[in-house]
Amino acid sequence: xxxxxxxxxLCSGCRACQVLCSLARFGVNNPKKSALQIIGxxxxxxxYEINICSQCGVCAEECPVEAIQANETTYxxxxxxxxxxxxxxxVCPSNSVxxxxxxxxxxxxVSCGECVEYCPRSAxxxx
Amino acid sequence: MKGIHQxxxxxxxxxxxxxxxxxxxxFYRAWLGGRGMGAKILYDEVPTTANPLGPENIxxxxxxxxxxxxxxxxxxxxxxxxSPLTGGYADSNIGGHIGPELxxxxxxxxxxxxxxxxxxxxxxxxxxxxxxxxxxxxGKGTFETEKALKDELGEDFQIAAIGPAGENLVKIACIQHDxxxxxxxxxxxxxxxxxxxxxxxxxxxQDIPVADPAQLLELGKKAxxxxxxxxxxxxxxxxxTAGVTNWVNENGAFPTRNFxxxxxxxxxxxxxxxxxxxxxxxxxxxxxxxxxCGKYSSAxxxxxxxxxxxxxxxxxxxxxxxxxxxxxGNCELASIEEVAYANYVMDDLGxxxxxxxxxxxFTLECIEKGVLGKERFDGRELKFGSLDSVLYLSELIAxxxxxxDLLAEGVKVAAAxxxxxxxxxxxxxxxxxxxxxxxxxxxAMMLAYMTADVGAHHNRAWAIWFxxxxxxxxxxxxxxxxxxxxxxRPFFDLMGCCRLQWVELGLELEYYTYILNAVTGCGYxxxxxxxxxxKVYNLTRMFWVKHVPGxxxxxxxxxxxxxxxxxxxxxxxGKKISIENLNWLLDRYYHLRGWDSNGIPTAEQLQKIGLPExxxxxx
Numbered sequence: 001x002x003x004x005x006x007x008x009x010l011c012s013g014c015r016a017c018q019v020l021c022s023l024a025r026f027g028v029n030n031p032k033k034s035a036l037q038i039i040g041x042x043x044x045x046x047x048y049e050i051n052i053c054s055q056c057g058v059c060a061e062e063c064p065v066e067a068i069q070a071n072e073t074t075y076x077x078x079x080x081x082x083x084x085x086x087x088x089x090x091v092c093p094s095n096s097v098x099x100x101x102x103x104x105x106x107x108x109x110v111s112c113g114e115c116v117e118y119c120p121r122s123a124x125x126x127x
Numbered sequence: 128m129k130g131i132h133q134x135x136x137x138x139x140x141x142x143x144x145x146x147x148x149x150x151x152x153x154f155y156r157a158w159l160g161g162r163g164m165g166a167k168i169l170y171d172e173v174p175t176t177a178n179p180l181g182p183e184n185i186x187x188x189x190x191x192x193x194x195x196x197x198x199x200x201x202x203x204x205x206x207x208x209x210s211p212l213t214g215g216y217a218d219s220n221i222g223g224h225i226g227p228e229l230x231x232x233x234x235x236x237x238x239x240x241x242x243x244x245x246x247x248x249x250x251x252x253x254x255x256x257x258x259x260x261x262x263x264x265x266g267k268g269t270f271e272t273e274k275a276l277k278d279e280l281g282e283d284f285q286i287a288a289i290g291p292a293g294e295n296l297v298k299i300a301c302i303q304h305d306x307x308x309x310x311x312x313x314x315x316x317x318x319x320x321x322x323x324x325x326x327x328x329x330x331x332x333q334d335i336p337v338a339d340p341a342q343l344l345e346l347g348k349k350a351x352x353x354x355x356x357x358x359x360x361x362x363x364x365x366x367x368t369a370g371v372t373n374w375v376n377e378n379g380a381f382p383t384r385n386f387x388x389x390x391x392x393x394x395x396x397x398x399x400x401x402x403x404x405x406x407x408x409x410x411x412x413x414x415x416x417x418x419x420c421g422k423y424s425s426a427x428x429x430x431x432x433x434x435x436x437x438x439x440x441x442x443x444x445x446x447x448x449x450x451x452x453x454x455x456g457n458c459e460l461a462s463i464e465e466v467a468y469a470n471y472v473m474d475d476l477g478x479x480x481x482x483x484x485x486x487x488x489f490t491l492e493c494i495e496k497g498v499l500g501k502e503r504f505d506g507r508e509l510k511f512g513s514l515d516s517v518l519y520l521s522e523l524i525a526x527x528x529x530x531x532d533l534l535a536e537g538v539k540v541a542a543a544x545x546x547x548x549x550x551x552x553x554x555x556x557x558x559x560x561x562x563x564x565x566x567x568x569x570x571a572m573m574l575a576y577m578t579a580d581v582g583a584h585h586n587r588a589w590a591i592w593f594x595x596x597x598x599x600x601x602x603x604x605x606x607x608x609x610x611x612x613x614x615x616r617p618f619f620d621l622m623g624c625c626r627l628q629w630v631e632l633g634l635e636l637e638y639y640t641y642i643l644n645a646v647t648g649c650g651y652x653x654x655x656x657x658x659x660x661x662k663v664y665n666l667t668r669m670f671w672v673k674h675v676p677g678x679x680x681x682x683x684x685x686x687x688x689x690x691x692x693x694x695x696x697x698x699x700x701g702k703k704i705s706i707e708n709l710n711w712l713l714d715r716y717y718h719l720r721g722w723d724s725n726g727i728p729t730a731e732q733l734q735k736i737g738l739p740e741x742x743x744x745x746x
Contacts, residue, residue: 012412120417
C-alpha cells in the first residue's frame with residue numbers, strides 16, 4: 001500500500017493540505033471536502049492532530065455493500081456501488097473518512113501525494 | 128465575477144433580525160472585499176453624528192475574493208468601523224481561520240448593526256443564523272469564552288470573542304480568535320461590546336466559487352513552491368516577527384521607556400532567539416500560511432509582586448514583535464518570559480497589547496515625573512521594569528477601575544485630562560498609540576505614521592526598511608515610497624491575503640494578480656489594483672474629513688517628544704527630524720496625493736480618481 005504518514009509535531013495547522021486536497025480531488029475550493037483533517041487542541045496541550053488514512057482496510061472490511069476494494073496501492077470507494085451509508089466513516093480508526101452533505105460518496109484518501117509535495121512544514125511524508 | 132457569493136449577511140442586533148443583502152457585481156468589482164468594501168459601506172451608511180459606541184455605528188467583518196482559497200496565507204479579514212478610540216476611520220486586520228470560514232459559510236461579509244438587548248452570542252452555521260443570550264459568558268476572559276464555545280458547539284466552529292475590556296467599552300479593546308489571533312487595534316472590541324455581542328461563531332461547508340479551479344491549483348502550487356525557494360523561508364520563519372527585534376535595536380528604533388530612547392540593552396533577553404530557544408512550543412499558522420509568525424509558547428517564571436514573590440506558568444500565542452517592543456522594551460520588562468505572561472493577561476482581558484504597552488509606559492512616565500501620585504494607584508509603587516506594574520495597570524484599564532477609567536480612553540485623552548505637560552510624551556497620532564518603531568531616525572517611517580489613515584500604525588506602510596536601505600538621512604523619494612506602500616497594503620487587504628510572504632520572503636507580487644484573476648475571472652491588472660487602492664486611501668481620508676471637525680495638517684503632526692527631543696542613546700543617538708524637514712515631507716506627500724496644503728483631498732482629485740460622491744463632504 002502507498003501510505004501518507006503524519007508527523008503532527010511539525011504541523012502548524014494552516015490547512016493548506018485540506019484546501020489543496022479539495023481542489024486536486026474534486027476541482028472545488030473547499031477544505032471541508034478533503035480526505036484529511038487538521039484538528040487543533042488549544043489552549044492546552046497546544047498541539048495539532050492530523051487525521052489521515054493509513055490504508056488499513058477496516059472500511060473495506062466493514063462496508064455492507066463491499067463498495068471499497070483494494071487495488072495496487074490503496075483502498076478505493078466504488079462510487080457506483082456505494083450507498084453513502086456512512087459506516088466506513090464511523091469505523092475508520094484514523095477518523096479520516098468523512099461524509100459531506102453535498103457529496104454522494106464519502107471522502108477517502110487515494111494517496112495521490114499532493115499534500116506530501118506541498119505541505120509547508122513537511123508534516124506529511126510517504127510512509 | 129467569481130470568488131464571491133454575492134451575499135452579505137446583515138444582522139440588526141437591536142431586533143435580532145438578519146437578512147441577506149445582494150449587491151451587484153459592479154460593487155464587488157470596484158471594491159473587492161475586506162478593507163475596501165468595508166470602507167465603502169461605512170462611508171455610505173454611518174452618519175457623522177454616530178457615536179462609535181452607539182447603535183448607528185456598524186461593525187463590518189469580511190475578507191476578500193481570496194479569503195479561504197488555495198494561495199499563500201489567504202486567511203486574512205478586516206473589521207471595519209468608526210473607531211471609539213480616534214473618532215475616525217478604523218479597520219483592524221485578523222488572521223487565523225475565521226475569515227475563510229465566513230466564506231465557506233456562504234457569505235462575503237458580515238455587518239453588525241444596532242445594540243442587542245442583553246449579552247448575546249451569534250452563531251452562523253452555513254445558512255442557519257441564531258442569536259442567543261450569552262449571560263453565561265459575560266465577564267469571562269477570551270480564552271475561557273472560546274474554550275466554552277468550542278466545547279458547546281464543536282471544534283470545527285471558528286470563534287471571535289471579546290474579553291472584559293470589550294464589555295467595559297475600553298477603547299483599546301480587541302477581538303480575539305483562535306486562542307491568540309487578534310483584531311487588535313482601534314477599539315474594535317469596544318464596538319462589539321457596545322453591541323452587547325460577546326462572541327460570534329462560524330462554521331461553513333460550502334465551496335468558494337472559483338472562475339478557473341485548474342488554474343488556481345496550478346498557480347497556488349507555483350506560489351507555494353516559490354515561497355519555499357526563497358532564503359527567507361528558512362531564515363525568517365523559525366522566529367517569525369520576533370526575529371526583527373535585533374534589527375530594530377541595531378538600527379536604533381526600538382521603543383524603550385515610553386519612547387524616551389530607541390535602544391534597549393535588555394532586548395537580547397527578549398528577541399527571536401530567546402523565543403525560539405526558551406519558550407516556543409509549536410508554530411501556529413493562519414490559514415494556508417507557509418511561514419507562520421504565530422508562535423505558540425509555554426513560559427514560566429517568578430516576579431516581584433506588590434507584597435510577595437509571584438509565580439506564573441502560561442501558554443500563549445506569541446509574543447510577536449509589536450508586543451515585545453511595546454510591552455517589553457517600552458515598559459522595560461526583563462525577559463521574553465515576562466513579556467509572554469503580560470501578553471497572556473492582556474489577551475485574556477481583551478486589550479490590544481500595542482496600545483496597552485503604550486498606555487502603561489505613558490502612565491509609568493507620569494508616575495516617574497510626579498504628574499500622577501501614588502494615591503491614584505492604591506499607594507502602590509509602580510515603575511518601569513516591573514511586570515507587576517504592567518499587570519496591575521492592565522487590569523485597571525480593562526476593568527475601568529479607578530484611574531483605569533481614564534487610561535481606558537487612550538493616551539491622547541488621558542494626557543489632556545492629566546495635564547502637567549504629559550501630552551509631550553503621549554506617543555500617538557490621531558489618538559492611536561504608535562507602533563513599535565521609533566522614527567526619529569527614519570523619515571519615511573515618520574511620514575508613514577503621520578499619514579496613516581488610522582493613526583500612528585505601522586501596517587499601512589512599513590517604510591523603516593526603506594529608510595535603512597536607501598539612507599536614514601535622505602528625504603528625497605521617501606514620500607513617493609510611503610504612498611507606494613500605502614497602496615500595496617490595501618491590495619492585500621482587499622483580497623483577504625497576508626502581505627508577509629511578499630515583505631519577508633519577496634514572493635513576487637505578480638502571483639497575487641494571477642491568482643486573483645484565476646479566482647475572480649475579472650482580468651484585473653496591477654495598475655487597476657493600484658488605482659483601487661488609491662481610491663480606498665482617499666475614501667478613508669475623506670471619512671476623517673466628514674466625521675472629524677478640524678481634521679487637517681495639525682492632526683498629521685507627530686507628538687512633541689518625536690519632534691523636539693533628540694534620541695539620547697544607542698545607534699540613533701543625537702537624531703531627530705527637524706520641523707523644517709517634517710514640513711517638507713508632508714508638503715511633498717500632499718502634493719503627490721493631490722491634497723491641499725492642509726492635507727485635504729481637492730474636489731478635482733476626488734473626481735479624477737473616481738470618488739465624485741465624496742465631493743459634497745468637503746464642506
